[in-house]
Amino acid sequence: MANFKGHALPGSFFLLFGLWWSVKFPLKYACRKNKKVFYLGSKAGFQRVEVIEGIVKAVFALIGMLAEQFVPDGPHLKLYNYKAQEWDHLMNWQHSTMYLFYGISGVVDILTHATNVVPVAFDRLMLSIAVFVEGFLFYFHVHGRAMLDIHVHILLLTSIFGGALCLFLEVFYRGNIILELLRTSLCILQGSWFWQIGFVLYPPGGDPEWDQKDHNNMMFITMCYCWHYAFAWLLLAVNYTVVVWLVRIKMKEAKPAEMGLLKTSEWEQESEDEI
Template sequence: MGNFKGHALPGTFFLIGGLWWAGKYSLCYGTRRNRSLGRLAGKAVQRRLEIVEGSVMLSFSVIGMLAEQFVPDGPQLRLYDYGEHHWDHLMNWQHATMYLFFSLAGATSLAVHLTDVAPLALDRMLLGIAFFTEGFLFLYHLHGRDMLDVHVHQLLLYAIFGGALTAFLEIFHRGNVLVELLRAALSVLQGTWFWQIGFVLYPPAGMAEWDLKDHNNMMFVTMCYCWHFSFALFAVAMVYGTVFWVVRSRLKKTPTMEMGLLKTTEREQESEDEL
């Protein structure tokens, strides 16, 4: 992560993840409110979405770990340099550890939704642990840095620990769309702020460098963080509105007879679930 691309990569992962969560939870909530869309709201469809999500999370995390280890200036799986007698590329190792916990969350989600062995809430617990570990690592990641460098990473911690808190809340309040969408917005915030950190600390060629000791820059990035949060909320709201409009449009196009059949099928399925 000690360059622009190293911040853009996790930023892209979190941005995609946040938008995916916004769409998925909006779809689940919209179909729950319109029970006539029985096939669309079925548990099998939601289960497939969870499996896709777990697979993508696991894939992204593995890509992140490999990138941190095997970039040209990476540690290449070497933790200690015995020739120089010091730890080797600890920053890369910390970032790889962050990806490791998200890979565990992805693997747990697959285990929960592909088998009947693990309890349902286990996927949210591991996701909350992954967010918390990310924040815990970044909290002790800032020693000896310039003022603005420390500040932009401290601002990132609010989104990270917020994501951890909402994930833990979902252990006990699964299906609460407000908590789910808030986690989606915080993930989008993480994604865009990782990109912002890259532009501040490692501006691409041709862009002016930031004065990392200027207090005015510190004030500006604090305000800029609020703009990023407002963008994240707006993006989630747009996804929610679009998905809800699509669900409503499909409901209006569903013939009356088909709606009745879907309701009957859904009632029979619910009766079987109760048994």
């Protein structure tokens, strides 16, 4: 991760999940409000979506671990260098550990929604733990570095621990649209900020490096962080509006007969909270 691509990779992962959540959660909310107009709004439909999401999360985590371990200058699964009598590429190992917990979260998602073995709330708990572990690792990641380097990572920790707290609350308040949207906004922020860190610390294309000790750079980057969060909420608001609008159009277009066919025994047994 000690280069631009290494920050762009996790940044892309978090952005993709944030963008997906910015569509999924408004869709679930709109389906509850509009009496589940189409099949995707059913409990079974969303369970399939959760299983797919878990598979994607596990695959992304595996890609991240392989990338950290088997890049040309990576540790290649070697933790200790006995010749040099020192730990081998601990930064790569830390990143691999971060991806490992997200991979476990993906597996738990699959087990939670594809079987009856795991309690329903356990998927949120495991994702909360994965996000917390990410923040815990990054907190001890930048000791002894330049001032600006430490500052951009501390800002990143704000979104990480905020997301972990939201997910932990979702264990007890599952389906709360406010918590889900807040979590989504912090995920988008985290993804875009990973990209920003790459541009600050490892400018691509031969651009001049930032002065790591300039206080003005710290002031600007703090303001830039707020801009990133404003952009995350703007993106979330646009997706929310579009999804709710499309669901309402779908509801108006649905004929009474079609809606009657959709109202199977599954609908009758299922409450809004179960979705």
